[in-house]
Amino acid sequence: MAGGPAYSAAELKCGAKLSLVLQRQTGRDGNLAVWSAVDQVTIVKPSPRHELLQPGYCSSSRFPQDFVFALGRMVEQPDGSYRSESAVKAWRVDIKRERLAAIPVDGLLCALDSAD
Structure with a gap:
């Protein structure tokens, strides 16, 4: 966004739990x-x-058009590339509302x- 605030996301780990934090400069x-947290999602890893x-x-x-995070696994393919597998949850960054919104996988x- 030209002229708008900058945004960032941080991943914090605590055992089997993760926190995904959306921050605004x-x-x-x-x-x-200087960053301020504007939204946070706590994620429990299924494995x-x-x-x-x-x-x-x-x-x-x-x-x-949105930035997307997902909880899943990357699996190597025969051509040496990696693709997601077993994605169980996903979130998009909703800048207008300054939040992390759950989306279907x-x-x-x-x-x-x-x-x-």
Whole structure:
């Protein structure tokens, strides 16, 4: 968003639980950005192999313009790429409402090409 606030998301781990925190830049302290949490989702992993899949690798056909996080597993494919498997939950970043909104996992794809 040109001219708008900057946003970031942080993943905090605590045992089998994760916290996904949406942050907005609220100022500067010298050269350092100052961030304030605006929303948070606590996530319970169904197995140790599930991980939080980042927006750089995930997209949703239902929300093609939004950043998407998912809880699932990445599995190596025969061509050396990785694709998501067993995605159980997903969230999109809703900037207008400054929140993390749960979305359906159908239409979700997380992928990493072998060249990446």
